Amino acid sequence: MIAEQWKQELHKYITGIIQNHEHKMISINSMPDHLHMLFGMRPHQSLSDLMRIVKGDSSEWINKRKLTHSLFRWQGGFGGFSYEKSSISRVAAYIENQQLHHRKISFAEEYQNLLKQFEIEYDDQYIFTPLE
Secondary structure, three states, rough: OOOOHHHHHHHHHHHHHHHOOOOOOEEEEEEOOOEEEHHHHHHHOOOHHHHHHHHHHHHHHHHOOOOOOOOOOOOOOOOOOOOOHHHHHHHHHHOOOHHHHHOOOOOOHHHHHHHHHOOOOOOHOOOOHHHH
């Protein structure tokens, strides 16, 4: 779980990873159980490779600092969606207001809505696994 007391440092660390791979972080925010980020991505790297690095390096960063009571690891998989340039400010505002947004809708509902909006077929059993 991402704790309020260290989430800003996590955001900075992940931003550094994104920038070190020559991509441009636009917006990042998290809730205790998930993280959203919007970044401009250069074509020299696949999204899967970048997310593997972000998740691996940030997990290691959290664990080395013993920021959680048990071993931290991100859930398997990720969701990646592309937006046109004219939507950047709207999507960034959405990410920056996650705390307000999630008072109305859960992350699971939000994610399923995005999958439907982008017309992505999915099976519920593969979307969310319970945390141990």
